[in-house]
Amino acid sequence: MDRIAELAGDDDTEERNRTFVFADEGHTFGNALRSIIVRYPEVLFCGYTIPHPAETKMHFRIQTNGPRAADILKKGIEDLEKVCDHILEVFQAEMEEFKAP
Numbered sequence: 342m343d344r345i346a347e348l349a350g351d352d353d354t355e356e357r358n359r360t361f362v363f364a365d366e367g368h369t370f371g372n373a374l375r376s377i378i379v380r381y382p383e384v385l386f387c388g389y390t391i392p393h394p395a396e397t398k399m400h401f402r403i404q405t406n407g408p409r410a411a412d413i414l415k416k417g418i419e420d421l422e423k424v425c426d427h428i429l430e431v432f433q434a435e436m437e438e439f440k441a442p
Contacts, residue, residue, distance in 0.1 A: 359403055359410035366399040367391060374401065377424070378417040383408050 346362045363370070371389035379387040386404040403410040 356409040356411070357405045357407065359414075361401045361403070361410075361414060363399040363401060365397045367397075371399045371401060374417055374421055377421050378403065378413060381413060381416070384413060 344364050346364075347359055368391065371391070375387050375389055378384055383405050384403065385406055386402065389399055389401045391399055401414070403413050405413055
């Protein structure tokens with residue numbers, strides 16, 4: 342199965358509003374990504390749900406006032422990756438300082 346799909350039922354002509362389905366993802370990724378994307382000025386709505394605890398799927402909804410939802414999703418994932426890289430760098434530097442004699 343692909344890691345990201347679009348939920349059936351979204352109108353193909355309305356690219357500003359999409360629900361994406363992430364396989365094998367949950368609240369950790371969903372909430373972090375949502376907190377990044379919801380801050381973009383062109384985003385009208387951003388949210389996610391876990392349809393059922395027994396399913397390993399996350400539904401992620403984006404609605405914008407112009408740009409394609411897929412482009413916003415891509416930007417959000419890239420920005421989240423930058424945040425994670427920064428956190429890792431800071432953590433590693435602090436660990437090295439802590440371990441130094």
